[in-house]
Amino acid sequence: MPELPEVETTRRSFAQRIAGATVTDVRLGKPLRWPLGCTPASLRGRRVGQATRRGKYLWLPVGEGGLLLHLGMSGSLAFGEQLAPPGAHDHFDLITDRGTLRLTDPRRFGAVLWSRSLDVPPAATRLGGLGLEPFDPAFTGEYLHRALRGRRVAIKQALLAGDIVVGAGNIYACEALFRAGVDPRTAAGRVSRPRCERLAEAVRHILAQALDLGGSTLRDYRDAHGMAGSFQQHAAVYGREGQSCLACGTAVRRIVQGQRSSFFCPHCQRR
Incomplete structure (x- = not known):
């Protein structure tokens, strides 16, 4: 699933090129998770603004409102002047005088929603429960x-929930917990203040590193230039079950938490 580094990398790859463009047409493919919320014709002639990001959502101003985009489980955006004819998995084309922004999503969990602003539904409804940005x-x-005070859920699950901090997806939560020396099974409410200091720093560090490397590509993620991410090649624990910990040599373990794989070093990471 595209997480914050992948979504931000995607935003950076097309935001400057589409800003100031005029919409000439909109093409809809198969229905996505939610309906667009406006007629495609109503977007024609509107000017596109500067794309921003909140959590894993992108906000693209269009005229006096905007489009809230989500990449779902397997979605990606492409932007170009001469894209190939739309295929079976290409579900939304925003056609402008500078090129076409296309959402491709084989599993159709992505979304494109029209909203009058970020402060009113449906945008406000989708964004309302999000936690802080990690670089805030x-x-x-x-x-x-x-x-975290009073939470009995495991710290890994607390990071993934998104209501405390956004962007710490599965790969990045595993890596941040390793960097901070915290066992992913630790009850969230038992993480001490000094360990929270290390963990907050680790989340920022790991996400900044992922941004520098263009995110992670495990299956089909690409940015709007068609480029893959490479963070996964630098992971210390994620995907390294049975291999030696890079810090101490102990075999990296894998467990399942909330139907997601957690990778950790049982020596370096303590409860």
């Missing part, structure tokens, strides 16, 4: 410690 100055160890 307010995301500190103190904030994390406060937010």
Whole structure:
């Protein structure tokens, strides 16, 4: 599933090129998770603004409103002046005088929603429960410690939930917990203030590294240029079950938490 680094990398790959363009047409393919919420014809002639990101959502201003886009489980965006004719998995084309922005999604869990602004439904409904951005100055160890207080769920699950901090998807949560030395099975409410300081720093570090490397490509993720990410090639624990820990040599373990694989070093990461 595309997470924050993949979505932000995608945004950066087309945002400047489409900003200021005029919509000339809209093509809809098979229905996505939610209906568009407006007629395609109503978008024609509108000017496109600067794309921004909130969590795993992209917001593309169009005229006096905008489009909220989500890549779902396997979606990707492409932008270009001469894209190939749409295929069976190409479900949305925003055609402009500078090129076409296309959403491709084989599993159709992605979405494109029209909203008058980010502050009203449907955009506000989708974004309302999101936690802090990881690079927000307010995301500190103190904030994390406060937010985790009283939670019995495992710390890995708390990071994935997205209501405390956004962007710590499965790969990045595993890597951040390893960097911070925290066992993924630790009850969230038992993580001490000093360990929360290390964990908040680790989340920021891992996500910044992932952004520098264009995100992770495990299956079919590509940015709007068609480029794959390479963070997965630098992972310390994710996908390395049975291999030696890069820090101590102990075999990396894999367990399942909430139907997701967690990878960790049983020596370096303590409860």
